[in-house]
Amino acid sequence: MPRLSRSEWYDLTRDMNWDLSYVSEDEAFPPVLSNSFGVPAHDWWVWDEPYKITYTEYVHNQAGKDAGVYSVNNVLNRSHIFDNLEPGWKAAVIAHYGAIAVAEYQAGIGEARMGRFGRAAAWRNMATFGTLDETRHGQLQTYIPYQALAKEPRLDWAHKAYHTNEWGIIAARHLFDDMFTANDAVSTAIQLTFTFETGFTNLQFLGMAADAMKAGDFDFGALIASIQTDEARHAQQGEPTIKVLVKAGKADVAQNLLDRMFWRAWKIFALLTGLSMDYYTPVENRTHSFKEFMEEFINKQFIDTFRDFGLEKPWYWDQLLNEMNWVHHAYHIGVYFWRPTVWWNPVAGVSPAEREWLEEKYPGWNESFGKYWDVMGDNVRNGHPELTLPETFPMVCNSCQVPVCTPAGYAAGYLDSPLPHILDFEGRRYTFCSEPCQWVFEQDPEQFKGHLSIIDRFLGGVIQPATIPGALEYMGLSPEECGVDGTDYAWAGPVIPAEKSA
Amino acid sequence: MATTKRKPPKTWSLLGDVKRRPSTYEVTAAKFNYHFRREPAPFEMDPAAPINLWYLANREGSPFNVEDWEGFRDPARMTYSDYVTVQHDRETYLDAVIDHHEAADSVTGLDPAWVEALTRIAVPLRFPLHILQMTALYVAQMAPSAYIINCSNFQAADEMRRVQRLAYLTKMLANAHGDAIAETATARSPWEEDAAWQPMRRMLEKMLAVYDWGQAFAVLDLVVKPTIDELVNVQLAALAERNGDDLLAQLLAEFHLDAQRSKDWTIALAQYALASDPALADTLREWVDEWIPAVDETAEAWAALLATAPNALPSGQVVEAAGRARAELLAACGL
Structure with missing residues (x-):
């Protein structure tokens, strides 16, 4: 081993900051790709990454980590482990791959943006590692489902999803493009690496890896745990970026970027992880409810992190705490009801034991959300499962792109009104699911105003024919790909009193 | 579970009805x-x-576009896993090279006049080489297919590798010959102020402001990088050898393997584009020609800088070699 320790020479790998002479700062760092928010060039040079690593260490570590994940996968491919997974866990894993695999690869573009347009050499180096990391995550999370493609054709969505206009993917693209592919380098550091990776995915991956192991999915568990170790490193680009902004008297800029993306991330997190934790993960394997997870990991730990930097809780905190009680339950009913519009097979997750767990974690669940399931259960038990399927589409939020669920929040007693939020702006009417979603839109209308939600497209004639089959085709879902009940309605069986059985 | 009952797919549906089963490189x-x-x-x-x-x-x-970029393949067919595995081996080798020279204390034994020359020539290099890293990441984020993106990302990482090993060497020189060698100003001042470095700095700063993706690829990969790789990895290495500096010569020879991988995909991409649309030869040629005066000027200034070292290379060799390396690359591309 070379004799000099990293600390003796590391600074020489990161001091390549100089004054431009032959082009202007804006020519080399155009604001659209690198918004300095008015912080002078030299003030960025103190940018100091908390996690140091050299190229040599990186390739040594990563070669070992990759070999580990691929060897677990090689062993498990010869087993029947995938066939034996619970239907709910399969739904969670198939949803995850579709929403996340190619998106992580695209995060490499966001990292490359920081690697080119980050405003300090040290930052650009960290982002270069981040670019490699995200290439790894995109490739691993397509390679592993690819190995199981013959067993589960739905895993095709690990690759195909982002080429489609499936509504959940539109929502995910809208989030991730705003967060990194269509974002500038400084905002990306705060919104992707700090808000999303430090605040959400880093913790989510820890939780999901543990759940995977409990569910017997060692392949997914090893994958997610390995990815998390990369995220923990490259997520640390946000902190020094915030420090530079705060030191320059721009804490309000950092706070605004954080608040916008924290809410956006919450909505998609509730949709993907909320369903996964409270309905798809087998009840005996659950370590906590989604709400408990949010309270402990996101709200408590993450708040401590950003308070350390002089930032505060977002202004909409009470609304977040309110939504944590109900919004993912509403999303789950929506996803289940509109299951032909998703690429996985949703499970209802409301058998008696599961309902008992839900009631314990969310007191009042049976009286509110349970009632919808009572009706769907009756329809199934009476031999009319077709009545549990949709004939129309819901209104979709023009910010988060997720169906507006305010009526369910109102009916459950959490909202004062079932109505959505409406904004008339430059001659167009926009619909929002919540006040923070409207606020996000209003922070940067240039980014959002000309975008059409899937319902705007449906009503505006972009989707032809404007029928449910026409819309499913537009979403890239062939009849055999449309989601069906993951347990063949087994959930409705046990609760049926014998005399009502059809 | 109601698992879909249909014929098991051969590969990703978006790849169509393939005859050959796609490789891991392709499906990722x-x-x-x-x-x-x-x-x-x-x-x-x-x-x-x-x-x-x-x-x-x-x-x-961009004028540099073809009907289908998805047909391009990296000749090395590298996945991320391949990249870190290959570079893990190469870095293990470089660690051993450094171990050897540290054990022999060979840096202490270098001629003081050569150390003084290295301080002017090799120490500031981390600035321009870092710009090559930045620009490779621009090409990557703008490239139309992941096959191209991956090549350019790995190239950026290679540039960081080269910067970091030169940083380590700089610290070794400082420990043996004086702390000032490792001070930032020792590198930055010549880079910002010395006449010898200004043609290179002007060229690279202007390259940072090239935003058409095809033009950025052409300027970086067809003109600027091959010239700098020749000037640094080959010509400086030859000079190091003449001055008994085997460590630097061995490091640079190793970096030239990385440079060769970059050349391979660059040639493959140019050939792929020209095969798809022969008229693109004019597009690329125009961009290349526009930048030739700047690289020539850089090569001349660099040659003059190398000539200030002891045991200097025969005059004319450096500039001529840089021109030849570029011409060979362009010829291989079909330009």
Whole structure:
């Protein structure tokens, strides 16, 4: 081993900051790709990454980590482990791959943006590692489902999803493009690496890896745990970026970027992880409810992190705490009801034991959300499962792109009104699911105003024919790909009193 | 579970009805870049959002475009896993090279006049080489297919590798010959102020402001990088050998393997584009020609800098070699 320790020479790998002479700062760092928010060039040079690593260490570590994940996968491919997974866990894993695999690869573009347009050499180096990391995550999370493609054709969505206009993917693209592919380098550091990776995915991956192991999915568990170790490193680009902004008297800029993306991330997190934790993960394997997870990991730990930097809780905190009680339950009913519009097979997750767990974690669940399931259960038990399927589409939020669920929040007693939020702006009417979603839109209308939600497209004639089959085709879902009940309605069986059985 | 009952797919549905089973390299790159030529705009934002317009102008709107970029393949067919595995081995080798020279204390024994020359020539290099890293990441984020993106990302990482090993060497020199060698100003001042470095700095700063993706590829990979790689990895290495500096010569020879991998994909990409549309030869040639005066000027200034070292190379050799390396690359590309 070379004799000099990293600390003796590391600074020489990161001091390549100089004054431009032959082009202007804006020519080399155009604001659209690198918004300095008015912080002078030299003030960025103190940018100091908390996690140091050299190229040599990186390739040594990563070669070992990759070999580990691929060897677990090689062993498990010869087993029947995938066939034996619970239907709910399969739904969670198939949803995850579709929403996340190619998106992580695209995060490499966001990292490359920081690697080119980050405003300090040290930052650009960290982002270069981040670019490699995200290439790894995109490739691993397509390679592993690819190995199981013959067993589960739905895993095709690990690759195909982002080429489609499936509504959940539109929502995910809208989030991730705003967060990194269509974002500038400084905002990306705060919104992707700090808000999303430090605040959400880093913790989510820890939780999901543990759940995977409990569910017997060692392949997914090893994958997610390995990815998390990369995220923990490259997520640390946000902190020094915030420090530079705060030191320059721009804490309000950092706070605004954080608040916008924290809410956006919450909505998609509730949709993907909320369903996964409270309905798809087998009840005996659950370590906590989604709400408990949010309270402990996101709200408590993450708040401590950003308070350390002089930032505060977002202004909409009470609304977040309110939504944590109900919004993912509403999303789950929506996803289940509109299951032909998703690429996985949703499970209802409301058998008696599961309902008992839900009631314990969310007191009042049976009286509110349970009632919808009572009706769907009756329809199934009476031999009319077709009545549990949709004939129309819901209104979709023009910010988060997720169906507006305010009526369910109102009916459950959490909202004062079932109505959505409406904004008339430059001659167009926009619909929002919540006040923070409207606020996000209003922070940067240039980014959002000309975008059409899937319902705007449906009503505006972009989707032809404007029928449910026409819309499913537009979403890239062939009849055999449309989601069906993951347990063949087994959930409705046990609760049926014998005399009502059809 | 109601698992879909249908014929097991042979590969990803988007790859169509393939005859040959795609390789791991292909199934982890093909069609990953879903937003290229996406309608109505690359990203799921207002189609007129500033970054949508940036990509429409500089990527979709680049004169350097073909009907289908998905057919391009990296000759090394590298996945991430391949890259870190290969470089893990190469870094293990370089660690051993350094171990050897540290054990022999060979840096202490270098001629003081050569150390003084190295301080002027090799120590500031981390600045320009870092710009090559930055620009490779620009090409990557703008490239139309993941097959191209991956090549350029790995190239950026290679540049960082070269910068870091030179940083280590700089610290070794400082420990043996005086702390000032490792001070930032020792590198930055000549880079910012010395006449010998200004042609290179002017060229590289102007390259940072090239935003058409095809032009950025052409300027970086067809003109600027091959010239700098020749000047540094080959010519400086030859000079190091003449001065008994085997450590630097061995490091540079190793970096030249990375440079060769970059050349391979660069040639393959140019050939692929020209095979798809022969008229693109004019597009690339125009961009290349525009930058030749700047690289020639850089090569001359660099040659003059090398000539200030002891045991200097025969005059004319450096500039001529840089021109020859570029010409060979362009010829291999079909330009």
